[in-house]
Amino acid sequence: MSKPKIRKTGKGDAPYIYILIGKSIGGGDFLLPRRENEIRELIRKESFFVAVGEGNVVGCASLEEYEGVAELRSLAVEEKWRGRGLGENLIKRVAGLARKSYDTLYTFADESLVEYYKGQGFEDKGRFITEGRTLDINSGISRKLERYCLDCDRYKSGLCNEHLMHKQLS
Numbered sequence: 001m002s003k004p005k006i007r008k009t010g011k012g013d014a015p016y017i018y019i020l021i022g023k024s025i026g027g028g029d030f031l032l033p034r035r036e037n038e039i040r041e042l043i044r045k046e047s048f049f050v051a052v053g054e055g056n057v058v059g060c061a062s063l064e065e066y067e068g069v070a071e072l073r074s075l076a077v078e079e080k081w082r083g084r085g086l087g088e089n090l091i092k093r094v095a096g097l098a099r100k101s102y103d104t105l106y107t108f109a110d111e112s113l114v115e116y117y118k119g120q121g122f123e124d125k126g127r128f129i130t131e132g133r134t135l136d137i138n139s140g141i142s143r144k145l146e147r148y149c150l151d152c153d154r155y156k157s158g159l160c161n162e163h164l165m166h167k168q169l170s
C-alpha cells in the first residue's frame, strides 16, 4: 500500500465521504449519519479533510462550527487502513483549522473510543446525556441536543453513551 495523503476536499469527494460515513454507522462503529448536502456545505466551507490511499477516499474528518463551538465530527477511517496514523493526522488537520478561531475543539465520542481520544490529547468531560439531562458545559454545546440528538434512536431509547471530550488548542 502506498502512503496515504491527507488533503482538503473538493465537490467530487462528497459521494465518497457519504459512503465512508455510511460504512461507519452500526456494527462496532459509532458515527452519526450525515446527509450528502450537509457534507457538500462543509466542503464548500473548506471544513472537510480526506485521507486518500491508492486513489480512493479512505478516511475523513470535519470541523463543524455552531454557536461559538468548534466540533470535530465524522472522523472515520476505512477498516483496512486503520492503525496507520490516519485518524491522528485527520484530527491534527481539523485541530489546525479550528485553532485559527477557537481555543477549544470539542468532540462526542462513544464510550469505547474515549481512550483513543485521550491518546489524541482530548480530555473526557463525562457522559453527555445522563438521565435525560445534558452536561451543562455551555449553551453552544447544548444545541447539539436540539440539532442531532432528538432524532437519534440511541437518545430516544436511553442508550446514548456518548462522552463529551475537549482538546485545548492554545
Ligand SMILES: CC(C)(COP(=O)(O)OP(=O)(O)OC[C@H]1O[C@@H](n2cnc3c(N)ncnc32)[C@H](O)[C@@H]1OP(=O)(O)O)[C@@H](O)C(=O)NCCC(=O)NCCS
Binding pocket: 024, 028, 029, 030, 031, 075, 076, 077, 078, 081, 082, 083, 084, 085, 086, 087, 088, 089, 108, 109, 110, 112, 113, 114, 115, 116
Ligand atoms: C477511530 C478511528 C477513526 C481511528 O482511526 P485510525 O486511523 O486507526 O487511528 P490511528 O492510526 O491514528 O490510531 C491508531 C491507534 O489508536 C488505537 N485505538 C484504536 N481504537 C481504539 C480504541 N477504541 N480505544 C483505544 N485505542 C484505540 C490503536 O490501537 C492504535 O494504537 P497504536 O498507535 O499504539 O498502535 C477508526 O477506528 C474508525 O474509523 N472507527 C470507526 C468510526 C468511528 O467510530 N469514529 C469515531 C466517532 S466518535
